[in-house]
Every structure is written in structure tokens, then in C-alpha cells.
Amino acid sequence: MSIATAAQTIGPYWHLLDDPALADLTRFGATGERIELVGTVRDGDGELVTDGCIELWQPSPAADDVFPGFGRCATDAHGRFRFITLKPGPVPGRGNTLQAPHLAINILARGILTRLYTRAYFEGEPLNAADPLLGLIEDPARRATLIARPVGLATWQMDIRLQGNDETVFIEV
Amino acid sequence: MNELALGAFRDRTNQAPPARPSGEAGSLFQRDRSVQPPAYAPGYKTSVLRSPRNALLSLESSLSELTGPVFGHNEIGPLDNDLIRNYAKTGDPIGERIIVHGRVLDESGRAVPGALVEFWQANAGGRYRHKKDTYLAPIDPNFGGCGRTLTLEDGSYAFRTVKPGPYPWRNYVNSWRPAHIHLSIFGTSFGQRLITQMYFEGDPLIRICPIVNTIPDQDAIDRLIAPLDLNASAPLDTLAYRFDIVLRGQRSTLFENRKEGN
Numbered sequence: 001m002s003i004a005t006a007a008q009t010i011g012p013y014w015h016l017l018d019d020p021a022l023a024d025l026t027r028f029g030a031t032g033e034r035i036e037l038v039g040t041v042r043d044g045d046g047e048l049v050t051d052g053c054i055e056l057w058q059p060s061p062a063a064d065d066v067f068p069g070f071g072r073c074a075t076d077a078h079g080r081f082r083f084i085t086l087k088p089g090p091v092p093g094r095g096n097t098l099q100a101p102h103l104a105i106n107i108l109a110r111g112i113l114t115r116l117y118t119r120a121y122f123e124g125e126p127l128n129a130a131d132p133l134l135g136l137i138e139d140p141a142r143r144a145t146l147i148a149r150p151v152g153l154a155t156w157q158m159d160i161r162l163q164g165n166d167e168t169v170f171i172e173v
Numbered sequence: 174m175n176e177l178a179l180g181a182f183r184d185r186t187n188q189a190p191p192a193r194p195s196g197e198a199g200s201l202f203q204r205d206r207s208v209q210p211p212a213y214a215p216g217y218k219t220s221v222l223r224s225p226r227n228a229l230l231s232l233e234s235s236l237s238e239l240t241g242p243v244f245g246h247n248e249i250g251p252l253d254n255d256l257i258r259n260y261a262k263t264g265d266p267i268g269e270r271i272i273v274h275g276r277v278l279d280e281s282g283r284a285v286p287g288a289l290v291e292f293w294q295a296n297a298g299g300r301y302r303h304k305k306d307t308y309l310a311p312i313d314p315n316f317g318g319c320g321r322t323l324t325l326e327d328g329s330y331a332f333r334t335v336k337p338g339p340y341p342w343r344n345y346v347n348s349w350r351p352a353h354i355h356l357s358i359f360g361t362s363f364g365q366r367l368i369t370q371m372y373f374e375g376d377p378l379i380r381i382c383p384i385v386n387t388i389p390d391q392d393a394i395d396r397l398i399a400p401l402d403l404n405a406s407a408p409l410d411t412l413a414y415r416f417d418i419v420l421r422g423q424r425s426t427l428f429e430n431r432k433e434g435n
Contacts, residue, residue, distance in 0.1 A: 002282050002419045006209055006393040008370040008384060009217075011355060013301040016293040016319035044222035051305075057363045059240045070242030091236045104237040104363055111219030113210035113387050115366060119237070133232055142227075162223050172229035173201060173238045173364040 007114040012051050014108070015074060023073035025056075025085040030067035032086035036155040037103065037120060037148060040079045043111075044163030048079030054160075055106035060088040075109075087122075093132045100127035100134065102146075107160060116170045120158045123149045137169060145169050199424025201234045201364045202280055210387035217383045218344055238364035239423070244289040244323060253320045256294075256334035260302075260317030267313055268297025268335030272413040273371070274405060276328040277358060280422030284328030288420075291357040292332060293319040299338030299352075308340050333411065336373065344383050351378035351385070360420040371416045372398045 021027055026034055037056070041049040052075035063069030073081040085103070093099040100121055107116040121128055128134055128147070137143040145168045148156035160168050212224035232238075252259040257266060273292075277285040295301045295318065298310030302318050316335065324330045337352050353370045360366070372379050379385055379398060388394050396419075405413035 001422075002278055002280050003208055003393070003396070004205060004280055004421050005367060005369055005419045006388045006390075006397060007368060008210070008355075008387075008397070009219075010357070010368045011370075012305055013295075013303045014293065014355065014357075015303060016301065016317070017291050017321075017357065044224075044226075047222070049223070055366075057237065057241060059236045063242065068242060093235050094233055099235060099237075102237065106363075106366060108368055109223060111217070111221075111223035113212060113214060113217070113220060113384075115368060116212075116225070117238075117364075132235075133230075136230060136232070163226055167225055167227055169227070170225050170229050172204070172231050173234050 010108040012110045025071045028066040035087045037083045039158045041160045052109040054081040057104045058088045060091050100131040121147045202422035208390045208393035214387035239362045241363040254322040254332035261315045266316035270411040274331035275417040277324045277418045286326045288324040289359045290330045291321040294337040294354040297335050299340030351376045365420040374400045
């Protein structure tokens with residue numbers, strides 16, 4: 001057995017890696033239900049997090065030559081991120097369960113020592129009621145932090161609060 | 174790596190990426206929190222307002238965490254693992270020429286092939302090519318400070334660069350970061366995602382660094398300190414440091430509790 005390497009913060013200068021094209025998962029011509037996921041990241045004082053790195057992964061629809069399934073986006077001067085992707089479908093869960101459509105989200109930034117992980121579900125999705133993860137969260141207000149709401153024809157918004165009364169539910173994986 | 178390391182370093186740039194099993198793997202090993210920094214570490218002041226106060230929600234990993242992006246060689250440029258050349262305009266960058274090499278393994282000691290390893294760093298004077306870095310050390314016109322590579326079949330990776338300098342930062346009045354290289358690693362699954370920093374053997378700033386000291390375990394800190402690897406150096410050319418990376422372990426089969434078996 002080896003011991004896992006310790007994590008360290010991504011720091012303030014990770015933008016040397018940044019390629020804004022990665023925020024558009026449809027850039028290679030993937031077809032399907034195109035959606036936008038937008039949001040604002042704030043800290044425990046409600047201040048905007050303007051140096052964050054948000055990563056997105058979705059196993060559905062399956063990644064292929066034209067759909068990478070992975071995206072990365074820097075938060076801007078207003079703490080905002082914006083992805084363009086394809087709406088995911090349901091994916092199998094453990095046992096015989098079915099998970100509601102969702103996007104897996106990493107939040108990395110200066111001050112965050114180990115990446116924070118959460119999910120974005122979609123408001124109004126019937127499968128949300130039976131989703132194994134959402135079912136673990138008893139407080140409806142806490143559950144709501146994981147549910148993106150429609151703010152346009154194909155635009156969904158899920159804000160991320162790192163700390164505070166409306167703190168996002170972060171998931172241990 | 175006992176041949177001339179520089180040769181090995183050059184050869185690998187044209188190798189094809191190893192085949193990788195598509196997607197499915199088993200559940201992740203339980204994370205050992207005793208060797209990881211906590212979210213809230215007041216000695217590193219920026220963590221105070223950027224750390225959740227609620228406990229993390231425990232979840233048995235599912236498809237979203239057990240699968241992850243696959244990166245191919247078409248996304249890697251020929252100079253992407255050579256920071257001495259990938260931004261050079263009028264000559265080589267200033268600084269100590271070094272090779273950083275190692276293997277990406279999981280907690281079971283298995284090689285992780287095809288892992289994307291990204292790296293970024295300050296120049297030899299301790300200055301990043303970044304608009305928010307205002308340290309008085311100069312920008313090096315021949316140094317960008319960023320690159321990427323894919324691990325080979327045996328999990329190995331290597332890149333060439335110059336040794337970064339230490340630099341001051343605003344935490345305590347007189348806080349200095351030890352020389353370090355940032356590394357970002359994608360394993361086979363999104364749940365294995367790791368961002369870390371590599372330090373250099375013998376640097377006196379390591380033991381007083383508030384970011385290093387967020388790690389509660391001295392052995393875990395020591396594993397972030399790359400030793401000099403003289404055998405991998407290129408005589409009269411480039412020194413080498415070795416940095417092995419261990420990602421979380423993962424059982425070999427998906428949903429091992431599935432009734433019909435795997």
C-alpha cells in the first residue's frame with residue numbers, strides 16, 4: 001500500500017493553465033440538448049471569488065471524439081463561471097438505483113487546500129425525488145444548493161457559496 | 174531512468190499514449206484525512222473564509238466519481254513538457270536547468286498510465302508570468318512557466334524546466350513561499366483528481382511555510398519534497414529531481430455488490 005499524496009491549493013496563478021475554450025464542451029460540434037450552466041462563487045463573507053477554477057465532468061452523454069465530457073472555467077471579475085454543454089441524462093447508481101441527471105463539479109481556488117466537490121442537478125426533473133444523493137439531504141434549503149434553476153430558455157444557474165448560511169452542500173468522495 | 178535522462182526525456186515526447194480502459198472502475202478507497210490538509214487551516218489565512226463549515230456529505234462513489242475524462246496526445250504539443258523551450262524567444266530562460274520526473278501510482282502501487290499531468294511555476298527569480306503577480310523580480314522573456322504531459326504505460330512522466338525561485342506573499346508580514354512547482358493530475362476517475370505542489374530537497378523555507386504546514390503529518394510533508402536524483406541528471410547539462418505521485422486507490426471492478434456479478 002502506498003499513501004496518497006497530500007493536496008495543496010491551486011493558488012492564485014493557476015491561470016497559466018487556463019484555456020477558455022475548455023468551458024465549451026460543444027466546441028467540437030457535439031449535438032444534443034445544448035445548455036448553459038452559469039453561477040457565481042462567494043466566500044464566507046459573501047465576497048466574490050474571482051480567482052477560482054471550476055471543473056465539470058459528466059458521464060452522460062458518454063464522452064466521445066466530439067464530446068469531451070470535461071470542462072474547465074475560470075471565475076471572472078464578478079465571480080462568475082459559465083459552461084456550455086449538453087444536458088445529461090440519468091445515470092445508474094449503486095444497486096438498482098437510477099441517479100437523476102446531474103453534472104459533477106470541482107471547485108479549486110487560492111485558500112482551498114483540497115478541491116471541493118459538489119453536483120449540479122436540474123430543477124423540475126422528476127427523477128430528483130428518487131435520487132440517492134439528494135435523498136440523503138433532509139433540509140430542503142440545503143438540498144436546494146445542489147439544484148440549478150432555469151434562468152433562460154436553455155440556461156441554468158447554480159451559485160456556489162463556500163461558507164455561510166446558504167453554504168453549498170459539498171460531497172466527500 | 175539510468176540512461177542519460179535528457180535522452181529519455183526527449184524520446185518520450187513522441188510516444189503514443191497508452192491504451193486506457195474505458196471508463197469503468199471500482200469504488201474508491203476511503204480517503205485518509207490524517208495525511209491531508211483540513212479545509213480550515215487558520216495559519217493559511219485565505220482558507221478561513223473559503224472553507225465550508227458543514228461536514229462534507231458522505232457518498233458511496235458512483236459513475237460520476239468513478240469515471241473521468243480521457244486525454245489524448247492530440248491535446249499535447251511537442252514542447253509541452255519542455256519549459257526551457259516552450260516559451261523561448263531569444264534564447265533559453267535564466268536559471269538552474271532541471272528535469273522533474275517520477276511516476277503516478279495509485280494507493281495499491283499500480284501505475285496510472287495516460288494520466289494528464291499539468292504543471293506551472295514561477296521563473297528562476299520567483300516571478301509568475303501572471304497579471305496579478307506584482308513581485309519586483311523581473312519577468313523572464315524566455316519563460317512561460319506552464320506545461321503538460323501524459324504518463325506512459327508504467328505511470329512515468331518527465332518534464333524539463335528551470336528551478337523556480339522563492340517569493341514573498343501576503344500572509345504574515347514576512348511570509349515567503351519555498352521554491353515549488355504546482356502539479357495538477359487527472360487519474361482514471363474524477364474522484365482521484367489531485368492538485369498539489371512539489372518542493373525541493375534542502376529548502377529552508379519549507380518548514381516555515383504556512384501552506385506546507387496545513388498538512389498535519391510530517392511524513393506527508395516529506396513526500397512533497399522531491400529529492401535530488403543525480404543518477405537521472407544529464408552531466409554538464411541538467412540536474413534532476415524525482416517526484417512520485419500517489420492517487421487514491423480504486424477497486425478494480427465497478428459495483429462489486431452487483432448481484433449478477435461482474
